[in-house]
Each structure stands twice: as structure tokens, then as C-alpha cells.
Amino acid sequence: MYAAKGRGKNNCVIFEVGMHAAALERLRLKADLQRSIEAEEFVLDYQPVVSLSSGEIRGIEALVRWQHPGRGLIAPTEFIPLAEETGAIIALGRWVLKTACLQTRLWQIEFPGHESLTLHVNVSARQLQETSIVDDVARMLLESRLEPGCLCLELTESVLMQNTASSIFKLKQLRDLGVRIFVDDFGTGYSSLSYLDTLPIDGLKIDKSFVDRMRSGFDDSTLAVAVIKLSRNLDLQAIAEGIETAEQAQRLRDLECDLGQGYFFAKPMAPEDVSAHLDSSLHRWSGEPHR
Numbered sequence: 001m002y003a004a005k006g007r008g009k010n011n012c013v014i015f016e017v018g019m020h021a022a023a024l025e026r027l028r029l030k031a032d033l034q035r036s037i038e039a040e041e042f043v044l045d046y047q048p049v050v051s052l053s054s055g056e057i058r059g060i061e062a063l064v065r066w067q068h069p070g071r072g073l074i075a076p077t078e079f080i081p082l083a084e085e086t087g088a089i090i091a092l093g094r095w096v097l098k099t100a101c102l103q104t105r106l107w108q109i110e111f112p113g114h115e116s117l118t119l120h121v122n123v124s125a126r127q128l129q130e131t132s133i134v135d136d137v138a139r140m141l142l143e144s145r146l147e148p149g150c151l152c153l154e155l156t157e158s159v160l161m162q163n164t165a166s167s168i169f170k171l172k173q174l175r176d177l178g179v180r181i182f183v184d185d186f187g188t189g190y191s192s193l194s195y196l197d198t199l200p201i202d203g204l205k206i207d208k209s210f211v212d213r214m215r216s217g218f219d220d221s222t223l224a225v226a227v228i229k230l231s232r233n234l235d236l237q238a239i240a241e242g243i244e245t246a247e248q249a250q251r252l253r254d255l256e257c258d259l260g261q262g263y264f265f266a267k268p269m270a271p272e273d274v275s276a277h278l279d280s281s282l283h284r285w286s287g288e289p290h291r
């Protein structure tokens, strides 16, 4: 059933023995989630968000990983959907928010020139449905003393399109706190453009698939150009995701895209590695990809 569901609606799949093992593994992980939150088995990596014009680090995105005692490091794409199903995402989301807000505030204090470093945190559908989300965010801001304007919450289009009335109400409350809202993976969902104008949002993250099309020799920037123009016209900030080459970075710079993120600049990394980057205040990303 899950294999069929994974292929979208109205699909059927013939049973194979391997699927049974995968389903069992899924069940085991699901059952293990609550325990792992209490056992603090999660870690955060952080990926820099860079000013494309100056090369300076402007922000960081917190990305959660599960350090499973038996299975090693598990990627969020594997366990976030399970955490959504079980509701464990609520406790996990609070932990992510708290840990990342405290860490970012420390970086702001420790590294001169980075006083307004922004933090990007991913928020999933179930978290936005929870009535406590606004209180949770307000409390974390207070506890960490992070300026609300330095916190950007990232939601995908499909999340924004679900339960629109109550979602919009909560997003407005979050914005009233001073928090900023970004649409993640913009262009891959199916939000109607007329809606975009009415949503309480501050920025768009241009999906990696559009950046991928900007290849040397076969440059198809049409869609990226359209999203950058759209964000400019709607007075939204644009962040290009998944920049992997110098050509892509240059092309986006030429298009006057504000900010970028991707392996070309830096992969998600442990907090101590972020500190090392912030420490070299004159650090600039050159033509060479950073490893």
C-alpha cells in the first residue's frame, strides 16, 4: 500500500518480498521516534545562505538529522514524513526551533559583523496545524533572545495551500511577532499565482530544479528568471537553492537574485564548522566550490 501511495494517487503496485522488509523497517522507525526524541538522538546541521553579490554569509538554514544508534545517520526525508504521521514532529519541531534559535543567538554574539545573522527553520504541515505554534515560536524567541526579524520560517507551497484560512491566520500571527515567512521549493507545488499576492509571506526559495537548468552550454534560465521577476514585483526576497556550479552562481548574480544556497558555497555542516566560517570575517566564497 505504501509503495503504491508513494507513486501518487490511483496507482497499484505488485507485491515483492523486499517491500515487506521496507514496510517493517518503516514500522520500526516509526515506533522508535518518540523514544529517540527523549534520548536526544537528533542533531542539526546548518547550511549557509550567502549574499550572491558580496559573498558574505547572511544566514543559515537548520537541517535536522537522526543519529540512530543502530542505523547511523538518517536523512530528514526518511523520517520527517513518519514523524508527521505519529505526531512526533511537534516535539521534534520544538527541539529544532529551540536548539537553532539558541545556537544562532550565540553566533550573533560571538562573531562581530554577524549580529543580524538570520536563521531559517523548516516547518511542516502538522506543525502549522498545531494551535500552539505561535506560542511556541514566541517562547523560543524570548528564551533565546533572538530578534524576531532574524527568524525565517520555511513552508512548502503545499503546506501553505492546506487549510488555508486557519494557516493564513497563524502565519499572520507569526508575522505580527516579527517573524518572516518563506515559501520553500517554490515552483514545485501548485499554488495559484493569484494566491501568492494574498499570502502573508516575505520571500521565495527558488527550487533547485530551476537552478539545475542553468547549465553551461545548455542554459535554460527561463523559469528562474520568471521567479526572480515575480519576487521583485511582489516585493519578496528571493533565495536560489541548490547552486552547485560557479556558472549558476554567476548567472543568478547577473539576474540580481539576492541570496543563494548550495553545495557550491557550502554543504550543510556541524555547528563548529559554521563557527569556523563565521570567524574569518573577511571570508568570501571564491570561484572554487567549498568542501
Ligand code: C2E
Residues within 6 Å of the ligand: 047, 062, 063, 064, 075, 076, 077, 080, 096, 122, 123, 124, 154, 184, 185, 241, 242, 243, 244, 261, 262, 263, 264, 268
Ligand atoms: P529543504 O528545506 O528544501 O532543504 C534543502 C535540501 O537540499 C537539504 O537536504 C540540503 O542538504 C539539500 N541541498 C542543499 N544544497 C544542495 C545542493 O547544492 N545540491 C543538492 N543536491 N542538495 C542540496 P536535507 O538536509 O536532506 O533536507 C531535506 C528536506 O527535509 C528539507 O528540504 C526539508 O524540507 C526537510 N527538513 C530538514 N530539516 C527539517 C526540520 O528541522 N523540520 C522539518 N519539518 N523539515 C525538515
Ligand code: MG
Residues within 6 Å of the ligand: 061, 122, 154, 184
Ligand atoms: Mg528549507
Ligand code: MG
Residues within 6 Å of the ligand: 184, 185, 205, 241
Ligand atoms: Mg528547499
